[in-house]
Amino acid sequence: MKHLKLLLACTLVAFMSSCKENAETTKAGFASHLQNDAKGYSYETVDNDPTGLRLYTLDNGLKVYLSQNKDEPKIQTYIAVRAGSNYDPKESTGLAHYLEHMVFKGTSKVGSIDWEKEKGYLEQIAQLYEEHRAEQDPEKRLELYRKIDEVSLEASNYSVANEYDKMMTSLGATGTNAHTWFEETVYKNKIPANELDKWLSLEEERFSELVLRLFHTELEAVFEEFNRGQDNDFRKRYASMLEGLFPTHPYGQQKTIGTAAHLKAPSLIDINNYFDKYYVPNNMAMVLVGDFNFDETIEKVANTFGKLERKDVDHPVLPKETPLTEVVTTEVFGPTAESVSIAFRTEAVNTQEEKLVQMCDMILANGNAGLIDLNLNQKQLVQNAGCSTTFLNDYGYHAFTGSPKEGQSLDEVKSLILEQIQLLKEGEFEDWMIEAVVNDLKKSQLQQYENSTAVASAYYDAFIHRVDWKDKVAYLDALKKITKEEVVAFANNFYKDNYVVTYKRKGEDKNIVKVSNPGITPVNLNRDKASEYITEFNKIESKPLAPEYVDYASAIKETTTNNGLKVSYIKNESNDLFDMNIIFDMGRDNNKKLGLAVGYLEYLGTDKYSNEDLKKEFYKLGINYYVSAGGDQTYIGLSGLKENLPKGLELLEHLLDNAVPDSEAYTKYVASIVKSRQNNKTSKASILRSGLMNYAKYGENSRLRNIYTVAEMNEMNVQELVDITKGIKDFKQRVFYYGKDVDAAITALNDHHTVKETLNDYPAATVYTEQETGGNVYFVDYDMVQSEMMFLAKGAPFSPENMAVSTLFNTYFGSGLSSIVFQEIRESKSLAYSAWSNYSTARKKEDSNYVMAYIGTQANKMPQxxxxxxxxxxxxxxxxxxxxxxxxxALKKLAAQRITKSNVFWTYESLQRLGIKEDNREAMYNAIKEMKMEDLRTFFNENIKGQEYNVMVVGNKKDVDMGALEQLGKVQEMDVDYLFNYGKVEDVKM
Structure with a gap:
C-alpha cells in the first residue's frame, strides 16, 4: 500500500496534476522560454525542469514532447489522442475503445495482399453491419450476422493478420499496447533507439487512415473484455461510484467499454467518422523519452507526422453537474470480499481546489503517518483503508475505500473513515505534516524522474489535460505555500454530506449480461503471405545496436564493516536517494514462525516510542523501512534521503532491539490474518494462480499450505515472536547498498548495526518436492461469466543451455500479440480475450522448468x-x-537491454541462484544468432510436444462443460479451504 500510494502521489500529483501559477511563482524560477534548435525548429523549455523537456509544436498542430534519458538505448513512445469515451455518440458507447483495437489492424498498405479485392468485401461488411443495426427481428439479425461472418471469411483471403504487431516485434519493441479512458486514447511502444526511423514511418502510415479489417473477430475480443469487466467486482464498484457522482456527465453515464446492446450493434460508419474527426495532428501528441539527439529527432518527426493534415476539431460541450447536497447511496454485488467506498466530487484539473484536495489526501493517507494510516490501519480498527485522488478535464473525485474486519459492518467502516475526515476538519494533525508531505512527494518524484516511462506518461497526461508544463514543474513549490489553516478551512467547506457511498456486498449480481457464442468461422491468417509494405519495411536496415554486457565482478564493489559483514555496493549517480538491504539467506522455510514474527513487528512500539510515534519519526525523516520474510530469504530494508540514513538506521535498529510485545495488537493481527484468508479465497485470481497452481505443482506439501492454523496462532507466545525478530541479527547476513557516499553508509552501519562476533548458521530448510504432472483436472466452482484455465507440465531440470532457445520459442510461439498462440486462438478463431503459452525457466538450479499455457474465455467457448x-x-x-x-x-531486445543501477546487483542475485556467475546474455545472443527453424522444431518436439498436463480451471459449474473437462483427465472439484489449508469456516475461531 505504501509504495502504491507514493506512486499514485507522484503520477497523479507531481505529474498528472497542476495549477495555474501566478506571476510570483513564475518569478521564482519556473518561467517557460521559446528557443530555436540547430535545425530551425522552435521549442519551449521550463526553468529548473528536472526532466529537460523540449516541447515542439509542428505546423500542423502536432505537439511533440522530447526528453533525453541515456540509461539505456531505448525510447519510450506514446501517441496520445484527445479522444475517449466521453465523446462516444450516445447510441454508440464503447466506440472509442473498439476503435483503439482497430487501429492495430493496418491500413490499405499494411495488412493487405490485394487491397482492391479486400476493399470490396470490407464495404459489403460495413453495409451489412448498418442493416444489422437497424434490423429489429432477432431471426433476421442472426441471418445478417451469418452473412457478415461469411463475407468476413472471404475478406480474410486478402489480408494478413497482425502485420503491424509483426513489424513492431521485428523492431525489438516491448510494451506494444494502447488504452482508452474518458478523455484519451494512448498508443504505446518502447523501441530500441536505433529503430526510430522505422517506427516513425510505420506509425505515420498507421495513423494516416483507418481500415476496419477483421472487425467481427476483434469485436468478439471486445466482448470477452466486457465479460472480464463483469467478473471484476472492483470495476463494478468503481462504475457505480462514478454513476452516483456524475448523474448527468459521461464520466458516470458512459462506460469506456460500452453497453452490451451497443457492442452487439456497432456502426462502422460511426467508427470511421470518429477517427476522421479526432485522429488529426492538432488533436494529437507524440511523446518520446529516451536515447536520441533532439535536433535530429524533431526533424524526423516533422518529415513523417508533419505530413498529416490538420483539421478543425470541436469537442462536444458536455453536461454540467449540479452540486451534490446529500448523501447518494449505491451498491453492487459479487463473489469477492465486501468493501465500501466514499467519494467526493471535486473541481477539475488545473484548479486551486485540486491542490487543496491533494494535500488533504496525503494528510489522511500517505502510507506511513496519515490519519487513516495511524488511526485505522496501524490500530487495526479495519482490515484496510485508504484514499486517492483523480482529476480530469471537467471534474475530479476524492475516493476513500475500506474493507471490514471479521464481524464488522460496512457502515462501521464508513463511519470510521468519516471520523478521520472529521479529525482533518478539526485540525487534528501535526504542524509539521504539510512540510513532510511535500518532501515525501519530492522523494517520490526523484524516483520517478529516473524512469523514462514515468516521465513520458507525465507528458502525455499534461497534453490530454491541457496543462502547461511549467505548472507541473512548479507544482510542489505551490503546495509548500499551503498552510494548515487553509487546509482546515477548505476541509470544513468541502467535506460535507455531499458524497457517494458505494457498498460492494457479497451476493449474486442480478445485472450480469449473458453473451452467447456467435459461432464465428475462423478467418484466414495467411501466415505464409505478406503485404508489399512489410516486405519493403523488412528490407530497411537500421544502424546496428551492439549489446552490452555486465562484468559483475567489477560492477559490484565490495567492502566490509568493522564487525566483518560483507557490503556489496553500487553508487547512485542519479540523485540523493539511497536503498540499503540487510540480506539473510533464510526465510520461512528455515523457521516457520519467522513470517508471523516480522509481520507482527509492524504493529509494535518500543520502550521509547509508541508504534504511532515510530511511524511519525520515520515519515519526518523521509525514510521508509521494511522487514520481510520470504520462503528462503529475509530482508531488512531502509530507503530514502541519503542525508537521513544514519538517523533512519538508528531508529530501525532501535525498533529491532527494543520492540515491546503487545497482546492486544497481536490478537488484532491474528484476526487480520484470518480475515485476509477469508478474503483471499473469494478472489478467482488467487484461487487460480496461487491455490490451484501450487497444488498442481507440489500437491499437499507446498509452501502455500504450510501455514499455522488459527488455533496455533492464538496459542503463540508473543514474547517468543518478538525474540525471533530481535534474534534475526544473530544469523549470517550480508548488506547491499545503492546510493552516494558509501563511506557514510559504512559509518552508519558501524555505528548502529551491531552484531555478534560469530554469527549463527541457518536452520535446515523445509524441502518442497515438485510432483509429476499429467492426467489431473483441478476445478473450482466460482460465480463468474468467463472461465479461466491454466495448463502445467513439469519439464526438464534447469539447464543454462536451454535459456536461449526457450527465449526464442516464447517470442515465436506463445508470448505477445504476434505469437502463434495469440493469432490462432484470438485473432483467427475469436475464442478468448487472453491466451498465451510459455516455457518457464526455473528460479533455482535445482528446480525444474515448466511448460505453461493460459486461456481466459466465455464458458460456452471453452471446449473449442x-x-x-x-x-x-x-x-x-x-x-x-x-x-x-x-x-x-529476440536479438534486438537483448542488444537494447541494459542492466543498470541497483538492478545490476539484483540481476546477479538471480543468476547466482541458477548457478551462473557471469552475464549469460552474451552466450544467449550468440546462440540465437545461429538458430534456425529446425532448432525450434527440435526444442518443441523434445520439451513441449507430448507433455502431460495438470489442468487448473476456475469457472461457473452451471455453465462449464464438465464432460469436455473429463477428456483432459480426472476431474477433481477442489475445496478452496483445502487448497489453501485454511480449515473450514466453522474451525476459524478467535
Missing part, C-alpha cells in the same frame, strides 16, 4: 478453446517469416 490450444501444443505451426521476425526481435 481447449481444442485449439491443445492442437497447438501438439503440433507447432511453422511460419518461416514469422520465425525470422521472432529471431530478429
Amino acid at each position: 478453446a481447449v481444442d485449439a490450444m491443445m492442437g497447438l501444443m501438439s503440433d507447432m505451426p511453422e511460419a518461416q517469416e514469422q520465425f525470422e521476425a521472432a529471431k530478429t526481435a
